[in-house]
Amino acid sequence: MENKRFGLGVIVCVFNKDFSRILLLKRNKEKRNINKADWGNVGGRVEWGEKLDEACIREAKEEIGINLNIKRLKIIEIKETTQNPIAPEVHFLHFVYATTIDENEKLTLNFNCNGESDCYEWFDLNELPDKTLDSKEHLIQLSITAKKEFLEDEK
Numbered sequence: 001m002e003n004k005r006f007g008l009g010v011i012v013c014v015f016n017k018d019f020s021r022i023l024l025l026k027r028n029k030e031k032r033n034i035n036k037a038d039w040g041n042v043g044g045r046v047e048w049g050e051k052l053d054e055a056c057i058r059e060a061k062e063e064i065g066i067n068l069n070i071k072r073l074k075i076i077e078i079k080e081t082t083q084n085p086i087a088p089e090v091h092f093l094h095f096v097y098a099t100t101i102d103e104n105e106k107l108t109l110n111f112n113c114n115g116e117s118d119c120y121e122w123f124d125l126n127e128l129p130d131k132t133l134d135s136k137e138h139l140i141q142l143s144i145t146a147k148k149e150f151l152e153d154e155k
Contacts, residue, residue, distance in 0.1 A: 007090040010055045011043035011079070012068070013098045013139075019147040021103065021124050022139060024132065025063065025117040032131075034086050039123075040133035043094070052095050064120060065108030066101065073097045074149040076142060098146030 014023040024039040032038050042063045046055040053073050060068045077096035084092055103122055123129060125143055128136045 003089050005090055007087065007092045008046040008052075009043060009092055009094040010046060010052055010059060011041050011094050011096045012056045012060055012073075013041050013076070013096065013142050013146060014060075014064075015098060015100050015143060015146060016103045016122065017100050019100070019125075019143050019150075021122045022128075022143060023064070023101075023107075023120055023122055024129070025109075026119045026121070027117055027133075029118075031086075031116060035133055036131070037133040038131040039129050053097070056097050056099075060099075063109070063117060066105060068099055068101075072099050074099070074146065074153070076145045076149055096142065098142065098149065100150065 015021065023042075025042065026032075026038055027035065027040055042056075042060050044055070044059045044062075046052060047058075050058070052075075053070050056073055057068050057070060060066055074097060075095055076098045079094040079096055081092040081094060084090060107120055109117055109120065121129075125140050128139060132139060134142070
């Protein structure tokens, strides 16, 4: 029991402006083998002393090379993970955020930083790839929740 610990993470669901498409990262071979999934969202662990929204911004910069607008980040879910294949000794709380960007915005995978991902791709929510970290149904539900949050803000 002494090696058991808690971890905080953020997940950033990046949608296009009308929430019909989601940006997913194809993880590297090692991560694909561990997770038994190919595609996932931007995200990672929260560093000590870092606020959650700051972690989202840092992870997006590290993973896809863009500076997210903090005002365009909305928390949409808190996800608890007790059976993580990468770190089975860690009980994780993931704070799931959503944001929107223009699909034509130039993205850059940072291979020098962490090499976690091989590529990225925009997917129509009706044509999601197989082997996603979150189920297709869950990704669709996240898009619905995110769209409601953003529409509510515009009122």
